[in-house]
Amino acid sequence: xxxxxxxxxxxxxxxxxxxxxxxxxxxxxxxxxxxxxxxxxxxxxxxxxxxxxxxxxxxxxxxxxxxxxxxxxxxxxxxxxxxxxxxxxxxxxxxxxxxxxxxxxxxxxxxxxxxxxxxxxxxxxxxxxxxxxxxxxxxxxxxxxxxxxxxxxxxxxxxxxxxxxxxxxxxxxxxxxxxxxxxxxxxxxxxxxxxxxxxxxxxxxxxxxxxxxxxxxxxxxxxxxxxxx
Amino acid sequence: xxxxxxxxxxxxxxxxxxxxxxxxxxxxxxxxxxxxxxxxxxxxxxxxxxxxxxxxxxxxxxxxxxxxxxxxxxxxxxxxxxxxxxxxxxxxxxxxxxxxxxxxxxxxxxxxxxxxxxxxxxxxxxxxxxxxxxxxxxxxxxxxxxxxxxxxxxxxxxxxxxxxxxxxxxxxxxxxxxxxxxxxxxxxxxxxxxxxxxxxxxxxxxxxxxxxxxxxxxxxxxxxxxxxxxxxxxxxxxxxxxxxxxxxxxxxxxxxxxxxxxxxxxxxxxxxxxxxxxxxxxxxxxxxxxxxxxxxxxxxxxxxxxxxxxxxxxxxxxxxxxxxxxxxxxxxxxxxxxxxxxxxxxxxxxxxxxxxxxxxxxxxxxxxxxxxxxxxxxxxxxxxxxxxxxxxxxxxxxxxxxxxxxxxxxxxxxxxxxxxxxxxxxxxxxxxxxxxxxxxxxxxxxxxxxxxxxxxxxxxxxxxxxxxxxxxxxxxxxxxxxxxxxxxxxxxxxxxxxxxxxxxxxxxxxxxxxxxxxxxxxxxxxxxxxxxxxxxxxxxxxxxxxxxxxxxxxxxxxxxxxxxxxxxxxxxxxxxxxxxxxxxxxxxxxxxxxxxxxxxxxxxxxxxxxxxxxxxxxxxxxxxxxxxxxxxxxxxxxxxxxxxxxxxxxxxxxxxxxxxxxxxxxxxxxxxxxxxxxxxxxxxxxxxxxxxxxxxxxxxxxxxxxxxxxxxxxxxxx
Numbered sequence: 001x002x003x004x005x006x007x008x009x010x011x012x013x014x015x016x017x018x019x020x021x022x023x024x025x026x027x028x029x030x031x032x033x034x035x036x037x038x039x040x041x042x043x044x045x046x047x048x049x050x051x052x053x054x055x056x057x058x059x060x061x062x063x064x065x066x067x068x069x070x071x072x073x074x075x076x077x078x079x080x081x082x083x084x085x086x087x088x089x090x091x092x093x094x095x096x097x098x099x100x101x102x103x104x105x106x107x108x109x110x111x112x113x114x115x116x117x118x119x120x121x122x123x124x125x126x127x128x129x130x131x132x133x134x135x136x137x138x139x140x141x142x143x144x145x146x147x148x149x150x151x152x153x154x155x156x157x158x159x160x161x162x163x164x165x166x167x168x169x170x171x172x173x174x175x176x177x178x179x180x181x182x183x184x185x186x187x188x189x190x191x192x193x194x195x196x197x198x199x200x201x202x203x204x205x206x207x208x209x210x211x212x213x214x215x216x217x218x219x220x221x222x223x224x225x226x227x228x229x
Numbered sequence: 230x231x232x233x234x235x236x237x238x239x240x241x242x243x244x245x246x247x248x249x250x251x252x253x254x255x256x257x258x259x260x261x262x263x264x265x266x267x268x269x270x271x272x273x274x275x276x277x278x279x280x281x282x283x284x285x286x287x288x289x290x291x292x293x294x295x296x297x298x299x300x301x302x303x304x305x306x307x308x309x310x311x312x313x314x315x316x317x318x319x320x321x322x323x324x325x326x327x328x329x330x331x332x333x334x335x336x337x338x339x340x341x342x343x344x345x346x347x348x349x350x351x352x353x354x355x356x357x358x359x360x361x362x363x364x365x366x367x368x369x370x371x372x373x374x375x376x377x378x379x380x381x382x383x384x385x386x387x388x389x390x391x392x393x394x395x396x397x398x399x400x401x402x403x404x405x406x407x408x409x410x411x412x413x414x415x416x417x418x419x420x421x422x423x424x425x426x427x428x429x430x431x432x433x434x435x436x437x438x439x440x441x442x443x444x445x446x447x448x449x450x451x452x453x454x455x456x457x458x459x460x461x462x463x464x465x466x467x468x469x470x471x472x473x474x475x476x477x478x479x480x481x482x483x484x485x486x487x488x489x490x491x492x493x494x495x496x497x498x499x500x501x502x503x504x505x506x507x508x509x510x511x512x513x514x515x516x517x518x519x520x521x522x523x524x525x526x527x528x529x530x531x532x533x534x535x536x537x538x539x540x541x542x543x544x545x546x547x548x549x550x551x552x553x554x555x556x557x558x559x560x561x562x563x564x565x566x567x568x569x570x571x572x573x574x575x576x577x578x579x580x581x582x583x584x585x586x587x588x589x590x591x592x593x594x595x596x597x598x599x600x601x602x603x604x605x606x607x608x609x610x611x612x613x614x615x616x617x618x619x620x621x622x623x624x625x626x627x628x629x630x631x632x633x634x635x636x637x638x639x640x641x642x643x644x645x646x647x648x649x650x651x652x653x654x655x656x657x658x659x660x661x662x663x664x665x666x667x668x669x670x671x672x673x674x675x676x677x678x679x680x681x682x683x684x685x686x687x688x689x690x691x692x693x694x695x696x697x698x699x700x701x702x703x704x705x706x707x708x709x710x711x712x713x714x715x716x717x718x719x720x721x722x723x724x725x726x727x728x729x730x731x732x733x734x735x736x737x738x739x740x741x742x743x744x745x746x747x748x749x750x751x752x753x754x755x756x757x758x759x760x761x762x763x764x765x766x767x768x769x770x771x772x773x774x775x776x777x778x779x780x781x782x783x784x785x786x787x788x789x790x791x792x793x794x795x796x797x798x799x800x801x802x803x804x805x806x807x808x809x810x811x812x813x814x815x816x817x818x819x820x821x822x823x824x825x826x827x828x829x830x831x832x833x834x835x836x837x838x839x840x841x842x843x844x845x846x847x848x849x850x851x852x853x854x855x856x857x858x859x860x861x862x863x864x865x866x867x868x869x870x871x872x873x874x875x876x877x878x879x880x881x882x883x884x885x886x887x888x889x890x891x892x893x894x895x896x897x898x899x900x901x902x903x904x905x906x907x908x909x910x911x912x913x914x915x916x917x918x919x920x921x922x923x924x925x926x927x928x929x930x931x932x933x934x935x936x937x938x939x940x941x942x943x944x945x946x947x
Contacts (some may be wrong), residue, residue: 007416042276063280066269070278073271099747100332104304144354146344148459184838184888186880188581 015065042071043080043212050084050216056094064088069112079119080212086112086129087216093136102140124167125214127160131173146185153177168202169214171195172221179224189228196225236685254288257281265303265325267561273298291315301325327442327892329671334629337666337676339435339711339739339754342375342784345430347435351742352750352786358425360514361829362842363875363896365928367420368431369410372450373846374827376754376782376799377435380848380871381820383919385410385418388820390758391778391805392447392735395720400442401428401585402571405639407615408591409450411515411541412563416905416919422539422565429455433753435782436737436756437711440678440695441621441633446735446760453573454533456521456648457486459643468892468930470494476827484525484819489706494541503531505922507547510561515541529575536568550910550917551600558606560596565589568764579625590614614642629668633678636661642720652725672701684718684732691716691732694794706745711739719764719772724823727770732840734761750797754782763809767895776807776815793833795803816864819906822848822871840879847872853906854911868904873897887933895927 046067049055053090055064065088072081093102113129120126134153138145154177160170175195199220202219257268264285271278272574277291294315302308306325313321327333331348345355357371358364364371371389372378379388386394399409401423413419425431430453442449458477466473473492480486497512519537526532567589575581591613598606619633637660644653664678676697684691695713702708716732724730737761743752756779759902763774786797802824808815825848832841850867858865877894905919 038276062267066267066278066280067276069269070271074274074276101304104330108304117412141354144356151460182838182881183833184883186883186888227863 039071039075040212042137043084046071047084047212050088052220058092058097061088061092061095065092065108066190072112072115077119079116081110082116082119083126083129083214086110086116086126086133089215090129090132090136090212093133094139099140102136109133109136122163124160124164127156127163128169128173130169131156131160135177150177150181150185153164166202168199168206168221169217171199171202172217172224175199175221176224179228193225193228196221196228200225250289250290250292251294251315251318252288253277253299253315253318253321254286255319255323256284256286257303257323257325259286259298259594260324260326265306267299268303268306268325271300271302273300273310279393289575297356299647305330327631334668334671334703335674335699335707337385337439337674337697337709338552338699338707339675339697339741340737340756341432341434341711342372343430343432345432347429352745352752352784353430353431355431356427360831360840360842360877360878361844361847362546362831362894363844363873365420365894365896366425368423368428368450368452369421371425372431372433373769374753374797374799374829374844375433375435376784376801377448378801378825379432379803379820379822379895380825380827380846380873381905382418382903382921383416384820385413385421387433387448389448389452390756391760391776391803391807391818391821392758392782393818393820396445396447396717396735397450398442398445398448399452401452401569402585403441404569404585404587404617404619404637405444405615406567407589407613407641408565408567411539411692412561412593414543414545414559414561416908422537422567422703423452427454428452435754436758437695437697437739439676439712440664440680440693441635443660443662443680443682443693443715444658444717446715446756447631448511453522454535454569454829456531456533457483457525457779458488463935464932465887465935466492466930466932469499469928470496485814487521489518489520492516503923503927505545506920507545507922509544510546510558511544513540513541513543515539519634526572526574531573533571534569536566538564538566540564544596545922546600548917549602550908550915552599552602553915554854555602556597556600558596562594564592583619583621583623585619586617588614588616603647609645609647611645612642613932616640626665627668631666633665634661634663634665643725645725654686654725654728656684658682658684658844674695686724686728687718687731687745689731691734699819706742706744709739709741709743711737711741713737722771723766730764730770730773731762733763733772733774735759736761748787750784750786752784756780756782760807760809763807764810765811767811772810774807774809776805776809776818778803778805778821780804793835794831796828796830798827798829799827813860813863817852819852819854819864823853836946837880838879840877842877844875846874846875850904851906854909855907856885856909866907868906871903872899872901874901874904884933887935889934890932892928892930892932895925897921897925900924 046064051066054060065085068081068085068088072085075081086109089105089112093105093109096102096105110133113126116128131153134149134156138149157170157174176193178187178192178195179189199221209213234915257265259265266281267284268281270287272291272293275293276294276373277289279287279289281287294311296314298312300308300309300310301323303325307328309325310761316619342353343351344355344358345351346355358368359366361371361374373380377389381388384394387397388394389397399406402731408674410421411419413450426478432451434449438449453915458479461478464475469620471492471494477488478486493516495514500509517539521535524532541564546556546558562812569587570923571585573583593611595609596606617639619637621633623631623633626632639658641656660679660680660682664676667675678695680693693714693716697711699707699709699861703740715735718724719730719733738757739754741754758778760776762772763776765771765774780801780803788795803821805817805821806815807818828845830843846873850870852864853866853868854864855866875896876898880891883888903920907916907918909916
């Protein structure tokens with residue numbers, strides 16, 4: 001309630017109204033606190049699900065993306081729900097069995113990533129998602145799309161590295177690109193492994209500001225290193 | 230004080246009351262009652278919601294109350310928003326409508342094979358054209374593996390559905406190309422002039438095509454030039470026929486690009502190694518230089534300029550058929566310049582414009598002689614100049630439909646000199662067309678249009694109606710019908726001798742079915758074509774020829790059944806007869822085989838970085854003219870069945886900083902006899918077989934790409 005309202009109505013104030021106002025004000029504060037607590041709790045819970053093996057499939061990712069999208073559109077001003085919605089949506093694009101859906105899912109991921117960027121500004125982690133979206137599009141038709149999206153995806157990661165050289169996910173994704181690119185086109189398993197090792201040292205050194213800021217990828221990096229051996 | 234106190238207590242409990250849980254439940258389906266899983270159900274402005282299960286149902290609890298918006302969203306569907314009181318939000322029945330995207334819309338399909346990166350649902354990709362074994366990166370050779378095209382090896386061009394090579398015209402950015410092929414020798418097909426890498430889209434139409442294109446009785450080859458490259462590149466190539474260099478620069482602001490390419494070919498070393506049927510007196514040699522400039526003039530505008538010049542010459546000496554024991558000399562020198570300037574822009578409110586102009590000039594000098602024999606050597610000088618302008622406007626009608634209209638003007642200057650004797654002519658040709666792509670529904674489209682043409686040389690106009698219908702049966706299958714009238718001027722070689730000839734005409738009827746899924750493509754077409762007013766040369770030039778062609782064609786492509794293998798199979802059955810040129814009556818012409826089949830196979834072995842490809846072509850014998858038979862048995866003889874197997878191998882590696890591809894290709898590996906027909910001496914005592922210059926052709930090359938990765942392109946430039 002705006003103070004001006006009080007001035008206008010001061011003449012008519014009586015006890016009942018004062019009490020009512022106090023209670024209402026208390027209720028609003030309580031609700032606001034509940035809201036931010038609700039946000040943190042919900043985010044903690046959902047971010048916690050990201051690493052669960054139950055969600056590591058197209059259906060699970062879709063469900064998580066849906067939830068993050070709901071939180072994002074209810075909050076409007078938080079970039080993290082949009083970020084995670086984009087992350088889950090692009091993972092869904094990687095995991096879907098229906099190649100015809102890849103572009104639509106990548107488009108949805110992009111919408112979320114761009115909203116996150118509008119709220120947060122340029123960010124290495126958002127660039128990681130943008131790079132993943134470009135790589136996902138290659139899957140539709142590797143022979144003709146690899147040439148266009150491969151280098152674009154790499155350029156977005158290079159930009160991320162400049163923004164935050166300590167971000168482990170940048171190295172992890174660069175390693176992944178090296179691992180899955182045929183050697184003749186610049187891929188290399190040994191270079192991929194080196195990159196994963198850099199990523200792991202950066203993961204170890206990383207000090208996330210809270211439990212809901214981006215911090216995924218360490219387990220996945222270890223899994224990829226295992227694959228090389 | 231009691232009352233306010235009660236109020237206070239009541240109000241204190243409001244937050245708790247708000248926490249009271251309400252269940253929201255329901256089911257989401259398509260309009261056809263198919264359950265939709267994965268739908269995001271949300272109460273607007275709250276976190277509460279759910280994702281629908283496999284049976285489309287959802288159920289969740291919420292503390293939100295009162296009138297709220299509930300949304301249901303899923304990729305590929307329009308988001309649904311309903312206003313409801315949460316207390317009533319149980320057993321909701323929600324129906325989502327599919328968004329109409331390119332994949333779900335029907336497209337005009339009868340008669341055409343399209344290769345495009347940009348459009349989905351095409352049967353081919355531009356890469357397919359260059360990775361086809363035996364095609365040696367020649368567009369027309371690659372398209373010859375598709376149904377409808379004949380395996381004609383002795384003449385250039387596409388012989389489509391009972392039509393001659395002349396009946397197929399090539400269009401670049403909408404404009405007709407006068408000399409799309411290099412100049413060759415009689416009875417030997419020459420390659421196309423234009424590299425497949427210049428084009429982002431290639432459409433091979435075997436009939437029933439748009440009113441935008443005219444002057445082609447049978448078929449249109451529609452090529453769309455590339456826009457800006459993704460990045461700059463430098464390439465260097467060295468092959469068994471010669472070297473090549475290329476530069477393609479994209480400016481920093483990514484709004485302009487310019488490039489140059491040059492190559493030189495000389496077959497002297499190759500011929501030293503591989504014996505040819507005839508003795509080369511001048512080994513084939515030539516140089517090509519091309520330059521291009523492309524600029525984004527605005528967000529929606531694009532200007533493109535392309536120029537290419539080439540020079541080539543060759544000479545062969547063979548046994549004389551006419552005079553046994555004597556030699557025949559044939560020498561040819563050719564100069565060609567082709568330019569194309571094109572501008573596209575959006576004018577707003579759904580209007581678009583495309584303007585184009587093109588100029589080309591082609592000079593041939595031919596020398597023919599039977600050594601030591603009279604008459605004197607024959608010298609032919611021929612020159613063809615074609616200037617043209619083209620303008621097309623289009624306007625969106627509603628959400629999907631489109632109206633297109635435009636006009637074009639061509640000025641052709643055709644000169645030829647046979648020793649001292651000249652036969653020249655000029656023709657001013659003007660045409661206008663109107664065409665509408667009308668979507669009755671997103672699944673049902675009709676293309677209706679017409680074309681008006683006038684030629685000053687023929688002093689005659691024509692009006693050609695065209696119509697096409699296509700209906701999508703489900704997400705993957707569609708049926709289509711097409712009809713059209715097609716007019717074409719007689720061939721220059723006839724027109725230069727008789728200016729009183731009229732248009733030739735063909736009527737097409739096509740019915741097709743196609744099913745395109747992610748890994749499989751099936752397509753079948755039946756057609757009937759009626760020829761009218763074909764040119765006859767006996768008793769003298771006239772337009773009294775006629776004919777028909779009918780047949781059935783099949784195309785099957787499979788990219789899944791065999792691991793790392795992509796193959797396609799084409800089959801064409803053709804029944805055609807015509808009475809034209811010097812034919813005494815209607816017969817099957819010498820360029821038509823009853824059955825034609827092609828198998829194209831592509832195999833990628835990633836562990837070895839090897840690409841293997843093979844193309845097998847088969848055609849039943851074609852008729853040939855045997856003058857020793859009585860006239861009633863005209864064209865009764867058949868050549869041998871044609872069988873050829875061509876292979877290609879690419880090895881991809883890295884040398885220093887350059888991506889490098891080694892390429893090896895060989896045509897007719899098995900060395901099968903290729904009998905295209907026979908020529909007889911005038912006394913009918915001797916004959917010689919028409920066939921290739923050598924049973925096999927091989928090519929070995931190495932291509933390096935610096936700066937950026939252009940390997941994929943190079944792999945295929947065989």
